[in-house]
Amino acid sequence: MTPELQARLRAEGLEPERVAKVVRVALAEDGDVDVTSEPIFDPAQVSTADFTARGEGVVAGLLVAEAVFEILLGDRASLEPKVKDGERVGKGDVLLTVTAPTVGLLRAERIALNFLTHLSGIATQTARWVAALEGTKARVRDSRKTLPGLRGLQKWAVRCGGGVNHRMSLQDAALIKDNHVAAAGGVTAAFQAVRARYPELHIQVEVDTLDQLQEALTAGATDILLDNMTDSTMAEAVSLTAGRATLEASGGLSLDRARDAAVTGVDYLAVGGLTHSASALDIGLDFRPVAGT
Numbered sequence: 001m002t003p004e005l006q007a008r009l010r011a012e013g014l015e016p017e018r019v020a021k022v023v024r025v026a027l028a029e030d031g032d033v034d035v036t037s038e039p040i041f042d043p044a045q046v047s048t049a050d051f052t053a054r055g056e057g058v059v060a061g062l063l064v065a066e067a068v069f070e071i072l073l074g075d076r077a078s079l080e081p082k083v084k085d086g087e088r089v090g091k092g093d094v095l096l097t098v099t100a101p102t103v104g105l106l107r108a109e110r111i112a113l114n115f116l117t118h119l120s121g122i123a124t125q126t127a128r129w130v131a132a133l134e135g136t137k138a139r140v141r142d143s144r145k146t147l148p149g150l151r152g153l154q155k156w157a158v159r160c161g162g163g164v165n166h167r168m169s170l171q172d173a174a175l176i177k178d179n180h181v182a183a184a185g186g187v188t189a190a191f192q193a194v195r196a197r198y199p200e201l202h203i204q205v206e207v208d209t210l211d212q213l214q215e216a217l218t219a220g221a222t223d224i225l226l227d228n229m230t231d232s233t234m235a236e237a238v239s240l241t242a243g244r245a246t247l248e249a250s251g252g253l254s255l256d257r258a259r260d261a262a263v264t265g266v267d268y269l270a271v272g273g274l275t276h277s278a279s280a281l282d283i284g285l286d287f288r289p290v291a292g293t
Contacts, residue, residue: 001070009063012085014156016067022149023067026111037106047105047287051096051116053089054282057124060085060160062096064119064153065112073104086123086160095283109285119157120281126161126274129258138262138269139164141248145272154275163274173202178227187212191219206250213237217244225270227251231260238265 001009006016051065062085069077077100083089095116098105129140141164146154155165167173176190184190187205194203205216206225210233216224222244226234228251241247249261250270261269 001067005063005066005070009067012063012156013159014063014152018152019064019067020071022153023064023071023111023115025149026114027068027072030107030111034103034107037103041102041106043101043103045102046099047102047290048097048099049105049109049285049287050094051098051112052284052286053091053093053095054284056090057088057120057281058127058161059083059087059089059095059116059120059281060123060157061116061119061153064115065096068108068112068115069098069100069104072108073100076101076104088127105285105287113283113285115153117280117283118278119153119160120283121278122154122157122275123161124281125278126158126163128255129269129271129274130162132255132258133262133269136259136262138249138266140258140274141166141268141270142274143270143272144169145276147275158274161274164268166270173204174198175204175206175225177206177225178208181206181212187215187221188219191216191221195220204248210236210240213240217241221245224248225250226266231257231264234261234264234266 001016001020009016009019062081066079069079077098080097082094082096089095126140133140142155142158143166151168155168158165167175174194176194180190181187184193187207191203191205194201202223203221204223204225205221206227207213207216208227213224223246225248226237229237234249238247247266248268248270249266253261253269253271258269
């Protein structure tokens, strides 16, 4: 990749080396030969094509699409972004124009679209939650429910849609969940064990009852996940906590319930569906007609 594209990736919080790695894996899946395109087109033939939105949404993945072309074709591809990742687009909007050898364009087409449609779907889904929470203090946050190898990109797409990232990996922060509590013998025992080993680490504790919430607060927890609680119970939890900890709603949340959960006073809504269930945004690659045809 060019230094310019690497710098743009870093500005978005993406590691160029990781992006390049996942792109190369995708390219390798398609093999070394395109048995359809190569017999039809002269290697010297050049075409221009537009990535075009076929529906409304928030775009994410243009930088990755550019990386596909740069890694596959190097300076033989001319790339003209028309919008930026994180922008809302409408049906018919051109997102990116590419001029490159025709065979290379066709080889890169599906790989670039796979990244672009998937990541834009995540950004679009996230933006819907952000809109639903407007006017409340709550923000929507993702989880580790991501596809292997794509976590960094999927979480970036959440940011493009206006959401907030939870921890990236198991080593970034501790999240004491119900199974930890059950195996440790209680919230306090689990919390104290992690705090003793990692005194400076950020710890979040999952609770599913108000009694567990009180135990977590007494133990010193300052970040608490309210698991599968009703809106009325979450409102009680907010009152009981009285600002002593950050509260995050989790489990059983849906877009039509988002605002009701937010107005209870919680700080975050944890939504795994941002990454594991978002529908792809419809985007296509349209070749421009050859002059004189």
